[in-house]
Amino acid sequence: MITKNLEDFKKFIPVETSFREDGFEKLTPFLENVYKNTLCKYIGKEQAEIIKEHSGGSEIIKEAVHYAKQTETNLAIYEYLPLGAIQITSGGINIVAPKDQKSAASSDIRDVQRYYKRTGLKALDNLLQVLEENEAEFPAWKSSKQYTKFKKLLVNSTQDFQEHYNIFDSRQTFLSLTNELETVEYQYLIPVLGKSVLQTLKNSEVQNEIHKEVKDYVSKANVFYVVSKTLGSGLYFQESTGFQLRFDLLDYERNFSSKERLSSFINEQKKGKENEASNFLKIAKKLIQDNPDVFIGYAPKTKSISKPFINGKGIVAI
Numbered sequence: 001m002i003t004k005n006l007e008d009f010k011k012f013i014p015v016e017t018s019f020r021e022d023g024f025e026k027l028t029p030f031l032e033n034v035y036k037n038t039l040c041k042y043i044g045k046e047q048a049e050i051i052k053e054h055s056g057g058s059e060i061i062k063e064a065v066h067y068a069k070q071t072e073t074n075l076a077i078y079e080y081l082p083l084g085a086i087q088i089t090s091g092g093i094n095i096v097a098p099k100d101q102k103s104a105a106s107s108d109i110r111d112v113q114r115y116y117k118r119t120g121l122k123a124l125d126n127l128l129q130v131l132e133e134n135e136a137e138f139p140a141w142k143s144s145k146q147y148t149k150f151k152k153l154l155v156n157s158t159q160d161f162q163e164h165y166n167i168f169d170s171r172q173t174f175l176s177l178t179n180e181l182e183t184v185e186y187q188y189l190i191p192v193l194g195k196s197v198l199q200t201l202k203n204s205e206v207q208n209e210i211h212k213e214v215k216d217y218v219s220k221a222n223v224f225y226v227v228s229k230t231l232g233s234g235l236y237f238q239e240s241t242g243f244q245l246r247f248d249l250l251d252y253e254r255n256f257s258s259k260e261r262l263s264s265f266i267n268e269q270k271k272g273k274e275n276e277a278s279n280f281l282k283i284a285k286k287l288i289q290d291n292p293d294v295f296i297g298y299a300p301k302t303k304s305i306s307k308p309f310i311n312g313k314g315i316v317a318i
Helices: 006-010 021-043 045-052 060-081 104-131 145-151 158-164 169-192 195-202 210-229 262-290
Strands: 084-089 092-095 238-240 240-245
Touching: 006 021, 021 045, 021 060, 021 145, 045 060, 045 104, 060 084, 060 104, 145 169, 158 169, 158 210, 158 240, 169 195, 169 210, 169 240, 169 262, 195 210, 210 262
Parallel strands: none
Antiparallel strands: 084 092, 238 240
């Protein structure tokens, strides 16, 4: 874990003076869990280890360490809270309540959980932003599978997605959508454009203006198809100007809506975005067809015509 001691912990979590080393020791399994299952998951084990062993360095590195600790401590408290007052003994499971004090109600614990989860996930978003905007400072992250797995996509960064649809610059929202971005490439883009053209569009070294224009239209189609598929899923906070991953949603509160339960407004948005995506893809296809010298790999699909089969007995079969 990156949070080394009680002093480190107190920088991010306000606790009473009675909270001492023994209380911190109870939290270490939760801190280690966040380190392994959240930080390593998002930034890669090697980069997490480098941040963990950090001492000194640039201000950018220090900023990353700060956000990593803020993520770790807040999410650890979020996981610890439901169990904090529980004591497991050989005689069973008990709730501990000091004299002259009243244990927090379940609703109070949920409210506090919501706060710490939101704070921890926002800190993680800030950490990802620091990494993304300072790639040269974090080579281990840049070479990790966490980075490379979405760099193979056409729309491969938060900034790229944000350019076409508002996700409030949330890195975690973008990362949560990468699987859908890849699915849309196979489901919609490749059948229309072909693998060769899509790979050409992904080649950042190409500077032709037509190439840039087509890439912009195809990127819009990619994003809008994803938005259409995602709206109403229950995982995102929807606003009139866009959506973002809900940081305050507790695990058991997730609500995956069926088509029947979606509001007419959301259904209209879903259909509208799908139509926009389809139109942008048609515009891109027309530009590709009009510029074969730029997109030499484009091979329009030809409709096969069934040939009549004559069985030699005067019967023609189609």
